[in-house]
Amino acid sequence: MGTSDLDRQIEQLKRCEPLTEAEVKALCLKAMEILVEESNVQRVDAPVTICGDIHGQFYDMKELFKVGGDCPKTNYLFLGDFVDRGFYSVETFLLLLALKVRYPDRITLIRGNHESRQITQVYGFYDECLRKYGSVNIRVIDRKQEVPHDGAMCDLLWSDPEDAVDGWGLSPRGAGFLFGGNVVSSFNHTNNIDYICRAHQLVMEGFKWMFNNKIVTVWSAPNYCYRCGNVAAILELDENLNKQFRVFEAAPHESRGVPAKRPAPDYFL
């Protein structure tokens, strides 16, 4: 697959037009080659722009690129949860994947908990693949494996910060850890880092600091599920690691494929 092919595919995907199944397969194979070479702890150099959840909101991701600049001009780090919920998980994920293959050093994709077979089957990506391709083969997003219910991988993908505890908490669901301010402080100290930047939780203002600026949540899906009315944010770090949050709103209705709907009356009982 040459760069001219790739550039054509990227242009096509930017118009929200999906690729053929053969193209998807080739792209996934290539992406797999690149991703398996990456380490579990990925080093990313500044300047870089950090992005949170996208959830298949393709036209809103285009707003993101408008605000943050195009790849490869801007370096990007995506914190996962590219798929599910929105209408265009396929196009969203393929565009990011194509950018990864085209500019491997300019964009880093890490995996969110939605990039797993079990979750996508419930929340939309799986069905969208079936609808658009008639089959599903999303093995490429497996970091060599599905997410287990135990161990570090599970903890990384399913733990959240929690105001109500200082140390560790167990979720009322009986699975999943919660961590408080003390845990974050000592983690930051041990690893000699200034703060943790994470995604995964919806925040109305697009980003939210917790525990005296020791951890920040970045959320990049504006008007989540097309009804929450929230703004989104990305975090730009310059070469000196100076932070700037860029807040953006959802793409205007005219620019997205789907018309705004007034709920059709329904003789519900």
Next chain:
Amino acid sequence: MAKAAEAWDGPTAAELKAAGAEAIPGGVRVKGWVIQTHKGPILNSASLQLFEDKLQTTHLPEMVFGESFLSLQHAQTGIRLNFNPLDALKAWKQEALPPVEVPAAAKWKFRSKPSDQVILDYDYTFTTPYCGSDAVVQSTETMQTSLDESSNLCWEDTEDRIDLVALSAKEPILFYDEVILYEDELADNGISFLTARVRVMPTAWFLLLRFWLRVDGVLMRLRDTRVYCCFGSDEAKPVVLRECCWREATFASLSAKGYPSDSAAYGDPNLIAHKLPLVMQKTQKLKLPN
């Protein structure tokens, strides 16, 4: 949600006129009733803080549409029915069901854990027995989104039933809307939401307040409240019926009956409500204030 000309343009002027109704912002005025909805965004940090203070908890659904409501007011009697997230969450807090363990919890129990671990035990499913707020309001100008818990209205048990045959007639719809009051994705372990839907026809209004919960692999819970008012001959004495219907089933019991046990099969509560055994059902009639 933005409105578009597509799908449904609302009732025609002729339909409204024939019913003696009048379209008003976000609603309709008909037969002495003013029926309105409002849809706002999810809580921002400041309003979230207000909710947390009022409810005395830091654990709220991920999406609380704090300003959204459905309201039905009857001018002559001062009856005001209102469906809003704050009162619904007050009822959740009060019921305080024990948490539901997800399937992964079984394995989690055998893991090594930090010694100073705190176990949180609030009801993260946000199950609520809420069936609406009501009050007698002297002036219809008073617009408060949350009503006092001390309600002035009284509901009495009745043998009357909501007239489903009449409701099945395809009368023109003068006003229709659906309002989400709150929603939570249970950290991707399923779904929990509370919505209110309303439709107003020339002969009646009807609403459905629905709490729906699916904890993947564990259980499904449906708590429906239907309220119905058939416009009678005497506009000063409306008859309002309320039916509460609670259903619940575990995934285990469904699969024992031969139903599918994967969550993907249970996306739409409408399609499976009848498969869930009845837990509670009662019908009440609104006692008119003096």
